[in-house]
Amino acid sequence: MEETAPNGGEHHDHIDLRGSEFRGPVTGKVVINHCHCPVLTALSALPAAPAGFTGRRTELTRLLDVLCPADSRTTPNPAVICAVTGLGGMGKTALALDAAHTACARKWFPGGTLFIDLGGYDDTPVTADQAVTSLLHALGVGHVQLPSDDVDQYALYRSRLANLADQDQPVLLLLDNASTSEQVSPLLPGSDRHRVLITSRERLDSLPARQLALEALSPDNAVSLIATALRLRDPDDDRPSREAGAVRDLAQLCGHLPLGLQIAAALLRRRPNRPIASLVDELRTATDTTRALVSEGVDQYSRSLALAPVFDVSFGRLGADQAGMLRAVALAPSTEISTDAAAAMAGLSPAMALRLLDDLVHAHLITEVEASTGTTERWRIHDLVRGYTATLTADDPALAEEGALARERLLSHYSRLAEAADRQLRFLQGDPVPEVFAGRAAALAWLDAERVNLVAAAQWTDDRYAPAAVRLALSVAEFLRWRRFFDDGIAVGRAARDAAHRLEDPHSEATVCNNLGGALLRAERADEAIEPLTRAAGLFDSIGDRTGEGMAWNNLGLALRRTDQVEEAINNHVRARDRFHTTGDLHLEGRAWHNLGLSLDTAGRTDQAIDAFARACEIHRATGDRVLHGDSLNSLGWALHAAGRAEEAIAAYHDAVKIRQEYDNWYATGQTLNNLALALKTANRPDDAAKARAEAVNASARAGTTAEVYGHLH
Incomplete structure (x- = not known):
């Protein structure tokens, strides 16, 4: 909720605290109710309520709950002080003034209101000593009665407020624009009948105040x-x-x-x-x-x-280390970053980075994101702060070079961890146990948390970053396929393809083209996949990589099948199968048998498709490739069902469901349960079919899709 238009409010007396004399009314930082005598009267020093105030309903409710008088509260131990904090420009003053006017309209503060703009972010902020003098004037203390000693002034100030409290006349003190706790702590009243409302760009954690941090509007x-x-x-x-x-x-x-x-x-x-x-x-x-x-x-x-x-003022208040950390965070791939990634960018230990990040949170230049269990802290920077800081970096050659080094360090950090996570996803029986991540679940959790940043960083393909970006793109391809982020896979693949070509790295270019073709296939864009897959096969052939060439043939067969070129698809899968058999790569041979079965099934050669899927299952079982085993069991069940062998299909589907549930693959699980429901219905088992269908709906909902997908995985 913010003021949205200039609106002339009622005239208020002002006193300039920075001169040696106090002669009101003049324009200045402190707004008071002018009084020429020591007689206490109801004070009304609030500036006009913000015009066009809208939004912030929840925050206003929370603030009014703090300001509410003790005898009207339903909860004990009321907070005397409330600090409304947030980034500069977040509307703290508008919210505080709207709440103050609402409280006064409800007659919560018969003793009146005091308002002071402490100018905490001006060149010469108002000090507490200056502020207390003005507050005493507002409380009816004239020049003659004003003690000359600061200690006596504070004593008289608290005495006046105590008298008002004794007379059941609570006062609201609004201290606007405070930058330090030292500005406000001497001004706090001694009675819990009064209320203090503070606005600041800092968190002011040292004060015993209820904190209300403002975020951007919805x-x-x-x-x-x-x-x-x-x-x-x-x-x-x-x-x-x-x-x-x-x-x-x-x-x-x-x-x-x-x-x-x-x-x-x-x-x-x-x-x-x-x-x-x-x-x-x-x-x-x-x-x-x-x-x-x-x-x-x-x-x-x-x-x-x-x-x-x-923003100039907020940035200027930072120390050199904090400013460096903010510049690093602003150059991250997205508006959110983990502590470890921020530490990598800044070239610091995680412990040192955490301290600096906490400082930036204190200044409301970043916010801490609530982390899920088991993950490290994450931090978010506002879009405008990010743009402002990135511009400062770009405009200074030395800072621009600092930023380039930060991005290089981040790409190295991401590539190292992404490669380790990729090894966990591809882990097969008999392979050395991958390090870094405790298991597949931990690897997936890290990849899920960092996906947006990984995808964006992999597209940093300027010449300086291209080698690391290509390396990262190759490491995240399997994860993006696994989680079905096909659009991300396409974006990463296209950027990495161009970068690898510029680097004159045919092996990386061929691998990227193969991954890009796979992503296009899974995104139902088979016609677009044929070109990069053909390119991949040619590049692998040119460098003598026979295994890579076979992989490209295998994927090209999938694209040809989906563009109704079934016989050509079968030929490509046979070539791939024979190539992998010759090289002794059982893992890839099993995949080729599976894909061959898909094309045979499309061609109506169901019995041959069943044999191909069965052979794929044998190989996957022997190699310990549980993921592909689940895929082939699902496809085998589909072909058996088509051949009228429903009970055998049901058995295959049950085995596939068990495997797919092991790997948290809810899309594939939902697909297989749908297939199982069809087979059970054919077998005249309606109750079991209904149960399988309900489980399919639940699994598909967990995958963020609907339970209407039947058949084979791509």
């Missing part, structure tokens, strides 16, 4: 903020309804950050006859969105409508 609330702002200027402005998609795009470009949205709304108000889409285009083409978000004038609280200066 997409819907961000859109509502822009629409409300435009309607405040002109109730007939229908651009938000006419350009609903553009408003949503604009909100996203602003990172759903309230200040960014407010600036965008101000820019739109200055252009009442121009479409919202024009501003969207401007921001999309801007080198740095943060610096493009600037408008003339000030908001209703006299603050500049410019986002970059806010």
